[in-house]
Amino acid sequence: MGVGGSIGLIAVGAILTFAVNWHLAGVNVTLVGLIMMAVGIIGLAAYISIFRKRRVVEAMPVMDERARHYPHV
Template sequence: MGLGGCIILIAVGAILTFATDWKLDTVNVDLVGWIMMIVGIVGVFVYASIARRRRVVVPPSTTVVSEEERHGL
């Protein structure tokens, strides 16, 4: 799940929790909204940690050249 999917989960969860007043006998819509928001927030943190790990740049190792090798001695 990408960053966009996580943001959609947060938005839909917030809409279900705060903007609707549906009352269903079998499903607690507010609880479903909270769960969706929590999963979306966790997804954002996981995505951010994976993206941060991918951005680490390791500089190439350099070889040390001594003065004798440089002048061909």
């Protein structure tokens, strides 16, 4: 799940929790919205965590052409 999916889940969950007045038999719409928001937040945190790990690049030492032939330079 990417950033868009996570933000979409958070948005739909917030709409179900705070803006909808539906009453369905056997379904607590507020609880469904809260669960969707929680899943969206967890997905966003996981994506950011993985993305941050991917962005870390270790710099490879650059060896000058002169340093290969003349190690004292």
